[in-house]
Amino acid sequence: MNCAKRRKEGQGVNSGPGLRERKKQRTRNALLRAALELFTTKGYEETTVDEIAEAVDVSQRTFFRYFANKQEAVFAVQEMVEARFVEVLRERPAHETPLVALREAVLGAWEAMGQSIEEVVPVELHMSTYQMIESTPSLLAVHMRRSIETEDEVARVIAEREGLDMETDPRPRVAVAAFSGVMRVTGRLWGAGEDTSLESIRELTGQYLDHLGPALAQDWHTR
Template sequence: MGLRERKKEKTRAAILDAALDLFLEQGYESTTVEQIAGAVEISPRTFFRYFTSKDHLVLWFHDHGEAIMLDALAERPHDEPPFASLMSGLRAVLADLEESTPEDVERFLKLRRLFERYPHLVGLSAARSAETQRRLAAEIAARRGTDPDEDQFAHLIVAFALSAMRVGMECPRNTTSMAEIKERMAQTLEMTERCLRPGWDQQP
């Protein structure tokens, strides 16, 4: 990563940190983009170079996880069973969590607290997850040589995979330990693979 990219990532992280602190201290609805920008000593215009809105900011983990999964999926053999490819993508997300810095962990846990405090953000998260499901389903359909708008089975395969990740992330819901979250996610992925008959995802 070059100097310019490192500077951009540093600014992005600073915006995230300032926003999460303000959301938790004074409330999500009460916090403005101008306040977030002021806390980082940047202009609102600069803020919008990194995030399109406050809502986009709180969904940063979805953006990051989706990018990891799509990159991992692109590296898998096209003749590999689609669910196995998706599970490799989920394990790439888990590996990214394993490499988290203390700052990354703090951001993640603050975000969990934010979603618990403001249930309407859960709806935004669900809508963002649906976007990820559509993009992954399009990739799986392409491997199957089908139209993603018509291939319900491709969407079902992806839905099973993302459900495994969601259960791993959310159970137990009130944990404040990243180590426990990672352990439960790994256990859930293994459990999912044990529960499904090999070859089920290659049916028409």
């Protein structure tokens, strides 16, 4: 076998897994999009795995290759967004104060994530899913539990940035708790509004985070 032929065959072998991975990713994205569309139009509890699989013309078994259950599909994109936020937070300049780093990280992550979300599902569908989670008691409970876990991870990142021991110094947890409280408030306000765009929640969050420091530090009484 000559060198040219070996190279050609080698390229064919190497390209196989790449093609398979892309096909698997397309199938996962299609299942995720179908699931979220059904959840947001029909309702989470009312939607079955069979209906999701049927919408993509695959078997129920195929769905379970990609998702352990419906709940995992609900939070798949949100998990990606949260992971990106933590990644961006780790990259913020060391001179920034914790609240500034948190603010810039969340706004920066959303700006960068718009394109990444679009590669999986439409941004509008992701935002509708967020509203659906807020209005579904069983999912809201899971969302709150996941938020607590994320807060703990973020507090550890802040502690590392500041060179603090989180077990003996409460400030990282206090700062993240205040930040997370603002995020929950703006999320509820945005969900109750008419503008469900990514830009809308980003702008609202920025406005409320700008008030966080002054609200905690200033005397509110009028003189």
